[in-house]
Amino acid sequence: MNIMKNVFGRFTPVFLLLAGLLLLLYSCQKEARLNSVPEGKSRLSVYLTDGPLDFQHVWVDIQRIEVKIDTCRRSGDDDHDNGPGCDDDHDSLTGSCDYWDTLSINPGIYDLLSLRNGADTLLASGFLINGKIERIKLTLGTNNSLMVDSVTYPVSLINNQQYIFVNIGRDHLDSLSSNNFQLYLDFDLARSIRYINGQYWLRPYLKPFSRHSYGEIEGKVRPVRSHSLIKAFNATDTAYALPWSEGEFKIRGLRPGVYSLFVDGINGYRDTLITNIQVQRGEDTELGVIQLRQ
Secondary structure (H helix, E strand, O other): OHHHHHHHHHHHHHHHHHHHHHHHHHHHHHHHHHHOOOOOEEEEEEEEEEEOOOOOEEEEEEEEEEEEEEOOOOOOOOOOOOOOOOOHHHOOOOOOOEEEEEOEEOOEEEEHHHOOOOOOEEEEEEEEEOOEEEEEEEEEOOOOEEEEOOEEEEEEEHHHOOEEEEEOOHHHEEEEEOOEEEEEEEEEHHHHEEEEOOEEEEOOOEEEEOOOOOEEEEEEEEOOOOEEEEEEEOOOOEEEEOOOOOOEEEEEEEOOEEEEEEEEEOOOOOOEEEEEEEEOOOOEEEEEEEEOOO
16 A cells, blocks of 8 residues: 555656646647637627616617628728618629628627626627628617616617618728637717607617727726716717726727817716827727816
8 A cells, every 4th residue: 555655656746747738738729629710711709899878778689690791802902981782681602792691699688888898798700701891780679778767768779770780891800810800899879879759769870990900098087976978089089988886987999099088077076178198009098097076
């Protein structure tokens, strides 16, 4: 028994080393499988985030996501910014260079106000035939609602329009590796929700962006409960943030440039304006603590 114990004791470090190497090898192989892209295909992952309004919750029913691919256009071709064409729903692989493909998605209701201040969720992902990603099409369901002052209200689609088209350019895509891309969609509630004759209406406005080509602004507002909405703006761009309960906020998807930041003071605190904020592509501009005064 002592001999076996001594032998096992001498070889224990070797066993542990071999086990560690096998575990590392398995982890690397697993990561490679997850990140691998089949030949002739591209992977696209779409993340959903939110540009909020001052609601408690906004629930949006998302049922389907499709991607339009142009197999005749090369990656170096110029982007085009024309709107969705009348043939968008009829493109096919056999009929032209353009066709639609469907991404894998968990259809259902998403609370957009849980996706703010840098939070996001993987909305859809899938493999596409190689080509230029031109457009995203979202299909909404009818089970949309929001909460104001702890009361839930239905939200109707304007003109019963369930389809949203989003044009995609090269600067909207982050390239993670060869033919492996990710895209962020900012659901801009300030432009999407209207209150007309006692009824909430939804006409979705989604802004695509990438982490590489766009910038961010973040900070903290103090004291707690001194603030409401925060707006970052310049002559060409406007975005909003609704801070968390402790005042932390982050505004994403900002084109590079010089911005001003407006903090809406409440509960007796004064509004605050910060100017000349430099936003660089691919960088997070940290403002630190913003102290509001009464």
